[in-house]
Amino acid sequence: MANVKEILERIQSITSMQQITKTMKLISVSKFSRSQNILKRIKEYDSTLDLMINNIFSEDLTCFVENLVKPRKCKNNALIIPVGSDRGFCGAFNKNVIKFFCDVLKEKKERYESIAIMPIGKKIYSHVKNIHDKVVDIEDNLISKIDDNLLRKCANNIICDYLNGTYDDVVIVYNDFVSATTQNVSVVQMLPFNFINKSKNEGTVIGNCLFEPSEYEVLKELLMVKIRSLFAKCIASSVTAEHGARMVNMNKANDNADSLLVSLRTLYNQTRQTAVTSEIIEISAGANAING
Numbered sequence: 039m040a041n042v043k044e045i046l047e048r049i050q051s052i053t054s055m056q057q058i059t060k061t062m063k064l065i066s067v068s069k070f071s072r073s074q075n076i077l078k079r080i081k082e083y084d085s086t087l088d089l090m091i092n093n094i095f096s097e098d099l100t101c102f103v104e105n106l107v108k109p110r111k112c113k114n115n116a117l118i119i120p121v122g123s124d125r126g127f128c129g130a131f132n133k134n135v136i137k138f139f140c141d142v143l144k145e146k147k148e149r150y151e152s153i154a155i156m157p158i159g160k161k162i163y164s165h166v167k168n169i170h171d172k173v174v175d176i177e178d179n180l181i182s183k184i185d186d187n188l189l190r191k192c193a194n195n196i197i198c199d200y201l202n203g204t205y206d207d208v209v210i211v212y213n214d215f216v217s218a219t220t221q222n223v224s225v226v227q228m229l230p231f232n233f234i235n236k237s238k239n240e241g242t243v244i245g246n247c248l249f250e251p252s253e254y255e256v257l258k259e260l261l262m263v264k265i266r267s268l269f270a271k272c273i274a275s276s277v278t279a280e281h282g283a284r285m286v287n288m289n290k291a292n293d294n295a296d297s298l299l300v301s302l303r304t305l306y307n308q309t310r311q312t313a314v315t316s317e318i319i320e321i322s323a324g325a326n327a328i329n330g
Contacts, residue, residue: 041313060288127288197266213283
């Protein structure tokens with residue numbers, strides 16, 4: 039059995055660790071709230087774009103934007119964008135993305151001649167670097183904070199590479215935020231953009247409008263904005279899910295520390311009482327021996 043000093047050192051060590059996990063939880067709560075608000079605004083913006091495109095999009099205009107919406111016959115190059123986190127302590131957040139990403143990579147290798155990987159997040163990057171040789175670097179700090187300029191720049195680079203023929207297919211693998219305790223790993227087709235033309239009865243229908251410079255130009259620009267918005271929504275959803283996962287994980291760590299501290303303090307009191315009892319017995323035995 040451990041002595042009183044060893045138990046006391048363990049109690050102090052766990053208490054110090056608990057202070058760290060509590061601090062990390064509070065930081066995650068703050069970041070989670072902020073990123074959740076950003077995600078909400080992006081989703082509202084994205085829904086408005088869907089409505090606008092739906093009211094303009096028609097089969098007659100498909101030929102003008104087919105380079106963005108129609109799958110290519112060639113199957114030469116594909117780009118996979120797995121999104122993880124820069125830091126740990128978020129449970130199985132990165133592990134789930136890596137597992138799903140490996141399945142997507144295997145499926146793409148059967149269809150395409152070459153696969154490029156653009157990992158977002160240091161945890162994902164370190165894993166991909168060990169299993170794949172064609173890795174595309176991105177801007178630093180892309181997910182440390184949800185910055186519009188960085189996201190727009192990264193999305194524009196991907197779109198330009200696609201239009202130039204560098205890639206024939208672009209997909210994003212990420213944790214889709216559902217709630218603080220739930221994230222679903224999802225795969226989103228970024229390019230070619232999979233636009234579903236819904237019934238025009240589902241929204242406000244644009245009547246006889248004059249498009250300037252042209253209906254085609256307006257639709258093309260809206261699709262470009264929509265693709266950038268889709269990319270930003272995936273990143274924001276992943277960041278929000280990450281903070282939620284870390285918040286829950288740190289909360290569980292605090293609960294486990296509390297349970298462990300209760301057990302150790304009970305053991306500490308029992309051990310100390312045993313030591314005191316043993317000393318009393320020894321003193322009594324010594325006094326009896328002297329008197330005897």
